[in-house]
Amino acid sequence: MLGSTHALDVRGLHKVYDGHGRSVEAVRDLTFGVAPGELVCIVGPSGAGKTTLLKCIAGLLPATSGEIIVDGRRVTEPPAGMAVVFQEYGRSLFPWLTVRENVELPLREKKVPKGRRAELVDEALHAVDLDEARSAYPWQLSGGMQQRVAIARAVAYEPRIMLMDEPFAAVDAQTRAELEDLVRELWRRLRVTIVFVTHDIDEAVYLGGRVLVLSASPTVVMDDVKVDLPDPRDQLSTRSSPEFARLRGHIFGLVQRAKGAR
Numbered sequence: 001m002l003g004s005t006h007a008l009d010v011r012g013l014h015k016v017y018d019g020h021g022r023s024v025e026a027v028r029d030l031t032f033g034v035a036p037g038e039l040v041c042i043v044g045p046s047g048a049g050k051t052t053l054l055k056c057i058a059g060l061l062p063a064t065s066g067e068i069i070v071d072g073r074r075v076t077e078p079p080a081g082m083a084v085v086f087q088e089y090g091r092s093l094f095p096w097l098t099v100r101e102n103v104e105l106p107l108r109e110k111k112v113p114k115g116r117r118a119e120l121v122d123e124a125l126h127a128v129d130l131d132e133a134r135s136a137y138p139w140q141l142s143g144g145m146q147q148r149v150a151i152a153r154a155v156a157y158e159p160r161i162m163l164m165d166e167p168f169a170a171v172d173a174q175t176r177a178e179l180e181d182l183v184r185e186l187w188r189r190l191r192v193t194i195v196f197v198t199h200d201i202d203e204a205v206y207l208g209g210r211v212l213v214l215s216a217s218p219t220v221v222m223d224d225v226k227v228d229l230p231d232p233r234d235q236l237s238t239r240s241s242p243e244f245a246r247l248r249g250h251i252f253g254l255v256q257r258a259k260g261a262r
């Protein structure tokens with residue numbers, strides 16, 4: 001175990017993609033920590049390396065240099081207590097498995113006993129309001145419902161840390177607002193640490209307790225913005241508060257500067 005009070009530590013992360021005679025420095029030098037139970041959003045211009053960062057944290061991609069520590073252990077493979085939700089719910093769910101089977105699959109791999117598996121699946125589907133859809137196949141559901149299945153699958157796994165990579169980019173605005181509130185509610189209830197990547201500055205401010213703003217590639221942390229908006233948050237009153245407007249203005253300015261510097 002490496003000494004840290006953080007659930008996640010990214011230390012001097014540097015990532016260069018090499019291949020086909022081409023070398024791309026995606027991440028120059030990222031250092032930040034996330035405390036247990038924090039909900040941290042990450043924004044930055046397109047191509048800033050947000051997905052690269054999440055893949056390194058998830059142990060799916062090796063760092064060129066620097067290190068990532070999750071729960072006191074250096075990441076060299078996918079960490080045990082981690083779940084990931086990607087944007088492409090269509091591709092992350094298995095079409096030949098029912099909703100219930102999709103949610104259950106990682107629990108089988110985790111060797112959770114059958115009775116407990118059924119409990120966890122039921123609880124997770126209930127939490128995302130999909131009790132009725134348990135026997136359906138993913139392709140029979142709307143995009144928003146499929147993304148709720150992906151969230152249920154992550155939640156059922158009882159992760160200590162959840163990574164979310166633009167999970168709502170492909171759903172309509174109304175569904176997106178509902179899913180944002182669902183994530184806040186699950187986060188408050190389960191006390192899970194969440195790292196949430198989004199293009200959407202308003203979404204980052206609405207969801208996060210902190211927003212990390214990344215520069216354009218090669219990437220560094222431009223700013224680490226504390227979001228002191230009261231809890232519980234509400235789509236109408238929170239988003240129309242002066243503090244919300246101030247934060248989004250500040251972060252918008254930073255992202256514009258990052259784009260300009262590219």
Ligand SMILES: Nc1ncnc2c1ncn2[C@@H]1O[C@H](COP(=O)(O)OP(=O)(O)OP(=O)(O)O)[C@@H](O)[C@H]1O
Pocket residue numbers: 017018024025026044045046047048049050051052053199217
């Ligand atoms: N497999 C790869 N091989 C080579 N270069 C890559 C690879 N994956 C990403 N890159 C490059 O690394 C940089 C960062 O990409 P990444 O997808 O991490 O950014 P992002 O911030 O998630 O982008 P977006 O916001 O558009 O989704 C980009 O310049 C991209 O072209």
